[in-house]
Amino acid sequence: MRYAWPAGRPAGWWVDDSRRDIFRYRALLPVSDLALASPLRVGMTPLYEAPRLGAAAGLNRLFLKDDGQNPSASFKDRAGAVALVRARETGAAVLCGASTGNAGSSMACLAASVGMPCVIFVPEKAPAAKIAQLLIFGATVLAVKGSYDDAFDLCMAVCEKRGWFNRNTGHNPFTREGKKTAAFEIYEQLGHIPDWVAVPTGDGNIIAGVWKGFCDLKEAGIVDRTPKMLCAQSEESAAISQAVWKLQKTGRSPSDWKHVAIAPVSATTLADSISVDIPRDGLAAVRAVVESGGAAVTVPDADILGAIPEMARGAGVFAEPAAACAWAGLTKAAREGMVKPDKTVVCLCTGNGLKDVASARRAAGEPVAVDANVDAALAATEGLGG
Numbered sequence: 001m002r003y004a005w006p007a008g009r010p011a012g013w014w015v016d017d018s019r020r021d022i023f024r025y026r027a028l029l030p031v032s033d034l035a036l037a038s039p040l041r042v043g044m045t046p047l048y049e050a051p052r053l054g055a056a057a058g059l060n061r062l063f064l065k066d067d068g069q070n071p072s073a074s075f076k077d078r079a080g081a082v083a084l085v086r087a088r089e090t091g092a093a094v095l096c097g098a099s100t101g102n103a104g105s106s107m108a109c110l111a112a113s114v115g116m117p118c119v120i121f122v123p124e125k126a127p128a129a130k131i132a133q134l135l136i137f138g139a140t141v142l143a144v145k146g147s148y149d150d151a152f153d154l155c156m157a158v159c160e161k162r163g164w165f166n167r168n169t170g171h172n173p174f175t176r177e178g179k180k181t182a183a184f185e186i187y188e189q190l191g192h193i194p195d196w197v198a199v200p201t202g203d204g205n206i207i208a209g210v211w212k213g214f215c216d217l218k219e220a221g222i223v224d225r226t227p228k229m230l231c232a233q234s235e236e237s238a239a240i241s242q243a244v245w246k247l248q249k250t251g252r253s254p255s256d257w258k259h260v261a262i263a264p265v266s267a268t269t270l271a272d273s274i275s276v277d278i279p280r281d282g283l284a285a286v287r288a289v290v291e292s293g294g295a296a297v298t299v300p301d302a303d304i305l306g307a308i309p310e311m312a313r314g315a316g317v318f319a320e321p322a323a324a325c326a327w328a329g330l331t332k333a334a335r336e337g338m339v340k341p342d343k344t345v346v347c348l349c350t351g352n353g354l355k356d357v358a359s360a361r362r363a364a365g366e367p368v369a370v371d372a373n374v375d376a377a378l379a380a381t382e383g384l385g386g
C-alpha cells in the first residue's frame with residue numbers, strides 16, 4: 001500500500017504519543033476509526049540490549065525485540081490488530097484465517113477482545129499450546145488433515161463462498177501494514193536505524209512488512225537510511241532463501257522481478273511457524289532481502305533447537321523454535337563474516353517459547369531428581385556456591 005504523505009509536516013507528526021500500542025503510528029497506517037481497535041495492547045514490545053548473548057556470537061551491539069510479549073504471545077498480533085480494524089470498518093460479520101498456529105491464535109484472541117466470531121483453519125499437527133489458545137479464545141477451530149498449505153487453500157475457498165473477512169497471509173494486504181510497525185518501534189527505541197535486522201522467515205510476510213516499515217519511514221522523510229534485512233530460515237523450509245541465492249548468483253538487477261521464481265519445497269522443519277511449502281509472500285520477501293542489500297541464511301533444525309536455550313540463558317528471553325531460528329541464522333551470518341562485529345543488529349523474537357514446550361524440552365535437558373530431604377538437596381547442589 002502506498003500513502004500520500006501529508007505536506008508541511010511538523011517534527012514528530014508520525015507519532016501519536018497518547019497511545020502505547022501500534023496505533024501510535026496511526027498516521028502511517030491504513031486505519032481510520034480507532035474506536036474499532038481491540039482494547040488489548042498490541043506492539044510497543046521491549047527492545048533489550050543483549051551484550052552477553054551477542055558476545056557468544058562475536059556481536060558487540062546486539063538487541064533483541066521481544067514480540068513474545070504481545071497479547072497472544074507472538075508477532076502476529078501486529079497483523080491481526082490492523083486486520084481487525086479493517087474487518088470492522090468494512091462491516092464484516094466473521095473473521096477467518098488459515099494459520100500454522102500463531103496467526104490463528106492471534107486472530108482468535110483479538111476477535112474475543114471485541115466479541116466477534118472467528119473461524120480458524122490449522123493443520124491438525126499444530127503444537128498443542130496453539131490449538132489450546134484457539135479453543136480457549138472461543139474460535140471455531142477446523143483442524144485440517146493436511147499441511148498449512150492445505151489449510152490455506154481450504155480457508156480461501158470457504159471464505160469466498162461465505163463472504164467472510166479473510167486474514168490470510170499474503171492474500172490480505174493489511175497484515176503487512178500491521179507488521180511494519182515493528183520497524184517504527186525499532187527506530188523510536190534505538191533512536192537510529194540499525195545496520196541489520198534478523199527476521200525468522202516462512203511465508204515472508206514479516207520480513208516484507210518490516211522492510212516496508214523502514215521504506216515508509218524513508219519515503220515519508222523521517223529517516224535517510226534503511227537497514228539490511230537478514231532472512232533466517234530452516235534448511236528444511238528454505239524456499240525464499242533459495243530464490244534469494246539464485247537471484248544473487250545470476251547478478252540480475254533486483255528490479256527485474258519477472259526473473260524471480262520461487263520454487264515450492266517440501267517443508268519438514270520442527271519450527272512449525274516457519275514450515276511453509278509455498279511462501280505466500282515470497283516475492284516481497286526476496287525483494288526485501290535484495291533491495292536492502294541483506295542476505296539469506298539457512299540453519300539445520302539442530303541449530304534452531306540449540307538457539308532456544310542460548311537465547312534463554314544468554315538474555316532471559318524464551319523463544320519458540322521459529323523465533324529462535326532468527327538467532328541461529330544471525331549466529332551463522334556473524335560466523336561467516338556477513339554481519340560484522342561492530343554493527344548494530346536487531347534480532348526479532350517473534351514468538352514466546354511456551355507456545356511449543358515439547359520442542360523446548362528437547363533442547364533444555366532434564367531436571368535433577370532429588371529425594372525430599374535436605375541432605376540430598378545439599379549433595380545435589382554441591383559446587384554451586386554458598
Ligand SMILES: *Cc1c(COP(=O)(O)O)cnc(C)c1O
Nearest residue numbers: 102202203204205206273350351
Ligand atoms: C509467522 C511466524 C514467523 C514467520 O513469519 P512469515 O511471515 O511466515 O515469514 C516467524 N516466527 C513466528 C513465531 C511466527 O509466528
